[in-house]
Amino acid sequence: MTAGADEAPLAPVMTAHRAGLLGCRSCGRVWPQDHAICDRCGAALVPPDRRGLQYVWAWWLAGLVMYVPANLFPMMRTQTFAGLQGSSEATILEGVVELMHYGNYDIAIIVFVASVIVPMAKFLSIAWLAMVAGRPATVEQAHTRLKIYEVVEFIGRWSMIDVFVVAILSALVQLGFVASIHPGPAAVSFALSVAFTMLSAQSFDPRLIWRGLPLRSRTDDQGKD
């Protein structure tokens, strides 16, 4: 830490938006507001306003829709002794219950957290962030929101674990007569759900979190929108 966050909240901070400029989210370069594309890195320049939230909500909804079949359909089908000992189809939750049944509590917790808790928390967090984005907030609230955003962005891709587990098990456990595991349709919809929520989190513009802070030039700010 050089210039600490501790001294930051004291004075209003000059932002690119307040200066009538546009910052590039990809490389940080600052351009006049009529620029559409960053000349340095070639990324599209987007003003930090609530219009961008449409993308967030669109991907969010797509992710939520795909999450329903991901829980209803079986994730994988296990066949032991050519079906003589029964072949079982397990959805995500049934898989967790099965793991607990065999006493693998630690793995059951990992799978439960990765494929149930994390996706749920992600949907709720993104929805909440998108709803409060741009609303007035204190500096502490803004820091909390940014933290949540960073956690969501970081953790999103880890939900893909479940898809990989199914892939590895299906490739590995092909013991002919003894046991075999086949992937179920839920694997696809779960993978899509994770991908869509990742896109949703990426579409969220964290600069919006800070737009709602009380500013010295608040009226100017509103006039610009």
Place this chain on the structure above:
Amino acid sequence: MLPCALLQGVYLAPMDTRDGFDLTTGRGLMACPRCDALHVEEELDAGETLRCVRCGGLLAKPRGGAFVQLIALSFTTVVLMMGAIFFPFLEISRMGFGNATSLFGVALAFADGVLLPLVLAVMVMIVGLPVLRAFLLVYTLAPLAQGRAPYRHAARAFRWTELLRPWSMAEIFVIGTAVALVKVAGLATVHLGPAFWAFCALILVNLASRGFMCQTTIWDAIEDAGLPTDGREAVGGPVP
């Protein structure tokens, strides 16, 4: 090497053109990508770390010799990935029945019916993107490390390197393997192949690479080394 001093608490009137930056065109300024706070670009020494005055996010952390290290680590990634593809990955056996799988086998597990697109997605996420990102990074950094002008489209190459970062999931795949192994452990005996260890090594390489990576420094180096821009570059000396 680059930024930044801070415009903290200073209200600058538009048209203010103090030395080094220009509030009407944005020359010599940098905006925090997370909170939009403006910072004045300034040279940082290797080893220094710059955080945003407002949100505390990391803005720049130039490290000495980072470009060469990043290039070396990119090559390491490609070599390890080649090993991971061609060596056996996992092998199980039970009651005389055995099955070995390579990385391709894992992806092809989804190769029937509706699951077919998932084969491609899994291969891209665990093999394709890490290798592609390594090549793009070498393409961007190789000329910069030698102090020459960057290749054409270096800026685009680096932007894609960063865009694809969240989709490159080799490390998640390794954790997935660990979970799968515990699930299988009761069912059969498992042997770990060289490809598995190559993947574990990839995680370490990835972590090291992340430690040397400073996007701001690389963007600035691309610009300094003369990728065609509009010539507003203000870093590294007095502005005319």
